[in-house]
Amino acid sequence: MTKRVIAFVDGFNLYHSMDNNAALHRYKWLNLHELISQFLPSTETLQETRYFTAYATWNPQKVGRHKHYVALLERFGVRAIFGQFIEKDKTSLVPCTNPCQQGNKPNICGKTYKTHEEKLTDVNIAVDMLRVCIRNECESIYLISGDNDLVPSLKAIQELFPSIGICVLLPINSKAKRLMSICTQCGFRYARIKEEHLKKARFSDPTEVDGQTFSCPPNWR
Numbered sequence: 001m002t003k004r005v006i007a008f009v010d011g012f013n014l015y016h017s018m019d020n021n022a023a024l025h026r027y028k029w030l031n032l033h034e035l036i037s038q039f040l041p042s043t044e045t046l047q048e049t050r051y052f053t054a055y056a057t058w059n060p061q062k063v064g065r066h067k068h069y070v071a072l073l074e075r076f077g078v079r080a081i082f083g084q085f086i087e088k089d090k091t092s093l094v095p096c097t098n099p100c101q102q103g104n105k106p107n108i109c110g111k112t113y114k115t116h117e118e119k120l121t122d123v124n125i126a127v128d129m130l131r132v133c134i135r136n137e138c139e140s141i142y143l144i145s146g147d148n149d150l151v152p153s154l155k156a157i158q159e160l161f162p163s164i165g166i167c168v169l170l171p172i173n174s175k176a177k178r179l180m181s182i183c184t185q186c187g188f189r190y191a192r193i194k195e196e197h198l199k200k201a202r203f204s205d206p207t208e209v210d211g212q213t214f215s216c217p218p219n220w221r
Helices: 011-019 022-028 032-037 060-075 121-134 148-160 177-186 195-201
Strands: 003-010 044-053 079-082 084-091 112-119 140-144 165-170 189-192 207-209 212-214
Touching: 003 011, 003 032, 003 121, 011 022, 011 044, 022 195, 032 044, 032 140, 032 195, 044 060, 044 121, 060 079, 060 207, 060 212, 121 140, 121 148, 140 148, 148 165, 148 177, 165 177, 177 189
Parallel strands: 003 044, 003 140, 044 079, 140 165, 165 189
Antiparallel strands: 084 112, 207 212
């Protein structure tokens, strides 16, 4: 009998690993279930993929592309779980010979500007991973993320549920030396996602499912 796997995807961590390289933009059109399946041994079966993300509500075009993609993922059985962005003020620390605002630091711009910070995603992932273990819903957990902040929850799972297998899949281009070191120390399996994995998991364009056609956004091609 094969082990049940539930996969947890840190959506923005994965997205930005591709967004920072124009040559990888086409892989944003990604079948997450298929991506994760490539890393499973024959002794494991992927039961469910959970995608953790948030909509950039201040940018209607991004929201439109994102909703289109989420709708496609859901047609393939992926469950989307949403956090949110909050607006916050930041101060520019760019060197400037004629600062907009006079502050404590000379020759620094000092101008205040609005930015957006994603909230709840890490917490949602951590809580959900613990929840499935408590409910005995799987024998293995796969996590796509390069974020060290999720390590405490993985350690807690290892301590409380030692029979649960843990595998961390590191997004392409992520700088995760510390996370890899922690995985080695704790005995977690880990692997790095490479372009060959992304290529195999890319949705066809267009993709037709349940009588509906989904086309990759032009700037993702």
